[in-house]
Amino acid sequence: MNLKDKYIEFFFCLGHKHIPSAPVVPENDPSVLFNTAGMQPLIPYLMGEKHPYGTRLVDYQKCIRTNDLDEIGDLTHHTFFEMLGNWSLGDYFKKESISWSFEFLTDVLKIPVERLAVTVYAGDDKVPYDKEAHDLWKNLGISEGHIASTTEDNFWAAGETGPCGTDTEIFYFRSDDEVPERFDTEDDRWVEIWNNVFMEFNRTKDGTIENLPNKNVDTGMGYERVVAVLEGKNDNYTSSLWEDVIKLIEEISGKSYTGNEESMRIIADHIRTAVFISADDAGIKPSNKDQGYILRRLIRRAIRHAKKLDIDINSDWDERIALLIIDKYKKYYEELERNKSVVLENIKNEKIKFNKTLEKGLKEFEKKSDKDIDADTAFHLYDTFGFPIELTIELAKEKGLNVDLDGFNTKFKEHQELSRTASQGKFKGGLAGDSEIETRYHTATHLLNAALKITVSPDIHQMGSNITTERMRFDFNCDHKLTPEEIKATEDLVNKWIEEDLPVHKEEMTKEEAVNSGAECRFIEKYPDIVTVYFVGDVSKELCGGPHVSHTGEIGHFKIKKEEASSAGVRRIKAIIE
Ligand code: SER
Numbered sequence: 001m002n003l004k005d006k007y008i009e010f011f012f013c014l015g016h017k018h019i020p021s022a023p024v025v026p027e028n029d030p031s032v033l034f035n036t037a038g039m040q041p042l043i044p045y046l047m048g049e050k051h052p053y054g055t056r057l058v059d060y061q062k063c064i065r066t067n068d069l070d071e072i073g074d075l076t077h078h079t080f081f082e083m084l085g086n087w088s089l090g091d092y093f094k095k096e097s098i099s100w101s102f103e104f105l106t107d108v109l110k111i112p113v114e115r116l117a118v119t120v121y122a123g124d125d126k127v128p129y130d131k132e133a134h135d136l137w138k139n140l141g142i143s144e145g146h147i148a149s150t151t152e153d154n155f156w157a158a159g160e161t162g163p164c165g166t167d168t169e170i171f172y173f174r175s176d177d178e179v180p181e182r183f184d185t186e187d188d189r190w191v192e193i194w195n196n197v198f199m200e201f202n203r204t205k206d207g208t209i210e211n212l213p214n215k216n217v218d219t220g221m222g223y224e225r226v227v228a229v230l231e232g233k234n235d236n237y238t239s240s241l242w243e244d245v246i247k248l249i250e251e252i253s254g255k256s257y258t259g260n261e262e263s264m265r266i267i268a269d270h271i272r273t274a275v276f277i278s279a280d281d282a283g284i285k286p287s288n289k290d291q292g293y294i295l296r297r298l299i300r301r302a303i304r305h306a307k308k309l310d311i312d313i314n315s316d317w318d319e320r321i322a323l324l325i326i327d328k329y330k331k332y333y334e335e336l337e338r339n340k341s342v343v344l345e346n347i348k349n350e351k352i353k354f355n356k357t358l359e360k361g362l363k364e365f366e367k368k369s370d371k372d373i374d375a376d377t378a379f380h381l382y383d384t385f386g387f388p389i390e391l392t393i394e395l396a397k398e399k400g401l402n403v404d405l406d407g408f409n410t411k412f413k414e415h416q417e418l419s420r421t422a423s424q425g426k427f428k429g430g431l432a433g434d435s436e437i438e439t440r441y442h443t444a445t446h447l448l449n450a451a452l453k454i455t456v457s458p459d460i461h462q463m464g465s466n467i468t469t470e471r472m473r474f475d476f477n478c479d480h481k482l483t484p485e486e487i488k489a490t491e492d493l494v495n496k497w498i499e500e501d502l503p504v505h506k507e508e509m510t511k512e513e514a515v516n517s518g519a520e521c522r523f524i525e526k527y528p529d530i531v532t533v534y535f536v537g538d539v540s541k542e543l544c545g546g547p548h549v550s551h552t553g554e555i556g557h558f559k560i561k562k563e564e565a566s567s568a569g570v571r572r573i574k575a576i577i578e
Helices: 003-013 040-046 094-108 131-140 223-230 243-253 261-279 290-308 317-329 340-368 375-385 389-398 405-428 433-455 484-499 511-516
Strands: 056-064 080-089 116-121 147-150 155-157 162-173 190-203 209-222 462-467 472-477 504-510 530-536 540-543 558-567 570-577
Touching: 003 056, 003 080, 003 094, 003 223, 040 056, 040 080, 040 162, 040 209, 056 261, 080 094, 080 223, 080 261, 094 116, 094 131, 094 162, 094 190, 094 209, 116 131, 131 147, 131 162, 155 190, 162 209, 190 223, 209 223, 243 261, 243 317, 261 290, 261 317, 261 340, 290 317, 290 340, 290 389, 317 340, 340 375, 340 389, 375 389, 375 405, 389 405, 433 462, 433 472, 433 484, 433 530, 433 540, 433 558, 433 570, 484 558, 504 511, 511 530
Parallel strands: 116 147
Antiparallel strands: 056 080, 080 209, 116 162, 155 162, 162 190, 190 209, 462 472, 472 570, 504 530, 530 540, 558 570
């Protein structure tokens, strides 16, 4: 059994429900492009909302971090990774969490206790030293010399505001050297493998720490790192997790990993992440915006490194790697198989696009690379040849040149501003075609959200939504399949409001005013200080960026086509307007 399965089974036997991984593209949190930690989809529950699966949860979560794209290629960084985690939502706390982690590591994974060390919270003027955690570890057999304490590394928060708490980090001694008696957090032979956060606080905007309704536990273990560590590998890409992918790249390129590590790691990592982004039901396509732009950059950078390895770009090298990744992971993530053709198409189309300009762009770069790359050249490479900035930086680095990144960023922003104004102009000139129907769907979403609270339960909240010109999709928390009566009542209520031709208007207010007015909002802490609230008659109040119709009569007849499960405790409605 691999580590992932062992982890799930261990906590399952301790009464934890296995919850499915949330999508990598968060459906209900516009403030981040991707899910970056196992706990992220669980924030509402850590804040006190009831989770439909109960108070003990375990999962492996797809995560993507792209803030350090240029570090990919080294020994340990990945843009995509899986995080194993177990949670207590107001159930057990420090004692069980620490002793179960210890049991899993020493009994299940058979790690000798002397190879383990931990840190606990050292204490400051707000939160005291975590003596309890210290004593628990000590009683389990971790020697005094292997227990260190810090303040900065032993406090974990999801962001500037929101759930947070002190943590205890667990380290493993990865080296053939003799294990030192004293654990030194600066000694990189000690590698962090697990983080147990005792999430009992909420940090508010002004930095105040207040108690959460529950004392929770949030733990996270980076899967690829721990597999590598336990296999004694310094280079994650030589662990059993990557073996087959690297072997395939060696085969395709006819080159060996040794001597070509950087390019092979980048190809392996970027294609894997591109596969996972493309397979997500959010339907992300390579583009110049948000997640689509990350996807584009990943594919383009992988292509450039394939070229560096003299791989024939026009061959099916990308498809072979993507298929291997789909095969490897589909047992855990069924969407990979389900959306396989979309994944392959995304990569292929982007390859065709980039291939058209790559060669010319490289020539252009050669021409300009007799000196440092100025902002105009970097922008020209981006705008005309589709070179993401990190690609230009990478090419420059190989020649020992600098790039005027600040200058590029200024130009890039100006350019974005221009295209935004252009598209807004179009919008103001009349919501023609696609936009108009999407706007009608958008207002219908608010009505559906409000109707469900009346026809099904006042506790219902939007968990996600997606609008196309053909239909709307609306996800909401609910512990049961809607009955035909509930569906009918919901549909009728929405249509009644449409027939009443209710006026829609918006108001700007402070977040506090919005909350006090009872406006529907999720993740309030992620919004700016001044928010827009849309009112539909007096039936709906929601924080939203718009746009919306001016009267509900413009929406048309509303019809629910389907009601189905979306994920644990989350139902999905697909509806159309006619
Ligand atoms: N939230 C913590 C982390 O991401 C533990 O899950 O490390």
